[in-house]
Amino acid sequence: MPSRKETPLKDRARGRWHEMLPALGLPRQILTGKHQPCPMCRGKDRFRFDNKRNEGTWFCSHCRAGDGISLVMKAKDWDYRTAAKEIETLIGSATPVDPPLERGEADKRAALNELWRSSRAIQPGDAAGVFLFNRVGITTFPDCLRFACNIPYRDDGRTSWHPGMIAKVTDPTGRPTSLHRTYLTHDGRKADVPDPRRMMPGSIAKGSAVRLMPHDGVLGIAEGIETALAASRLFGVPCWAALNAGTLSEWVPPEGVEEVIVFGDYDANHTGQVAATTLAQRLHNQSGIKVRVEIPPYPGQDWNDVLVAQEDAEKARYNRDTAGATYG
Structure with missing residues (x-):
């Protein structure tokens, strides 16, 4: 596996732009995929963030087009070195999203349901149970967390399969909105993959969370x-x-x-x-x-x-x- 130094910044930032761009000061509303005022030239309704291949791509009828790095450079008026330094500080804490698949919302929802149905309640001896016991010392597990024996991990056109922990992400009204995956080894450690934690493709309702336990106010x-x-x-x-x-x-x-x-x-x-x-x-x-x-x-x-x-x-x-x- 290539080291961090050998992997280009563009590749390491892939899938993280929806989280990193607001952290770098760009308005979150420009990331909807709809036409918006341009954060660079301020032109009305001429900018769109299309995020092709999860690379932060965008286009503007005045500013042309580019990827996430160029967007940061132009919007912040930074040179490449400054932009790269600021992006580097965020890569490790930004949760990546799987590369988008060419399919509709109904297919994405079907993929979420299929993954959830393939999982089961976590047991103390399975990989997710061992992982949670080693990390937080618990032996009883929230219902919103599940164990799946075989989850696909896609990276650069290759697919590998791993056990993992599935977490149900719920919107503010209580409806499921997505799934989060933690890829594991069979003995309960994080899998040796570039991004052992990933969200499923698709949009996530604003204000969502993993509801781990009930509350009383x-x-x-x-x-x-x-x-x-x-x-x-x-x-x-x-x-x-x-x-x-x-x-x-x-x-x-x-x-x-x-x-x-x-x-x-x-x-x-x-x-x-x-x-x-x-x-x-x-x-x-x-x-x-x-x-x-x-x-x-x-x-x-x-x-x-x-x-x-x-x-x-x-x-x-x-x-x-x-x-x-x-x-x-």
Whole structure:
């Protein structure tokens, strides 16, 4: 497999533009695929983001056409080096979407239903159960998470097959809107593929999340699935997963929620912190919901990292305390 240095920036950014472009300051409304005011020349109704091959492609009757990198360069008035540096800071945290398939919405919906029907409830001994136990220490599993034995992974025209964890993504009204996949090895580790976490092709309703557990008026929201499960264990509150920073900032709480705890990531590039505070400010201003933000103590951490560090420290203390014990 080519190393990161050998893989062109264009290829590593593929499938991530819907999340990265708003994080780089471009308005999210230009990404709908419909004609929009151009973010570069400001011309009315002359720009369209068509995102062919998931490469961030666009065209404008005045500015010509290009890919995601050129869009960033033109819209921000950056040279290639500056644009590449800023894009690099976001690639690792942006969840990729599968390359679009030439098929209609009905076919995409059928593919979602087929994948969900091929999965089953997670058991402690299967790959998804082992993965979740090793990551967050749980042995009972949410109904919205499932295990599938054989999921296709497509990359550069090649297809491989892996076991994996399937997560149901639900819109603010409670309807399923997409599926998220975590590709695994048979012994419960992340699969050795470029993007072990992927969304299914197709649009995702704004404000959606993986509804991991019921709530009683108080609800946490985090980015990743394991992060949300870890935050729930650490803070003793139910928590859902928005899956990435972009969808976290747009999340919409369901009816009946009176207090929200936003469990942000402590990213070196501030993406996680900005998404968490953006959501908190919006909820405070628009809904009057009581809201607070919790960020891990150290740079580079999410709440799953905090849980793992805490459990490692407890194990070390136990081993130290029992090292000299005698019995009898």
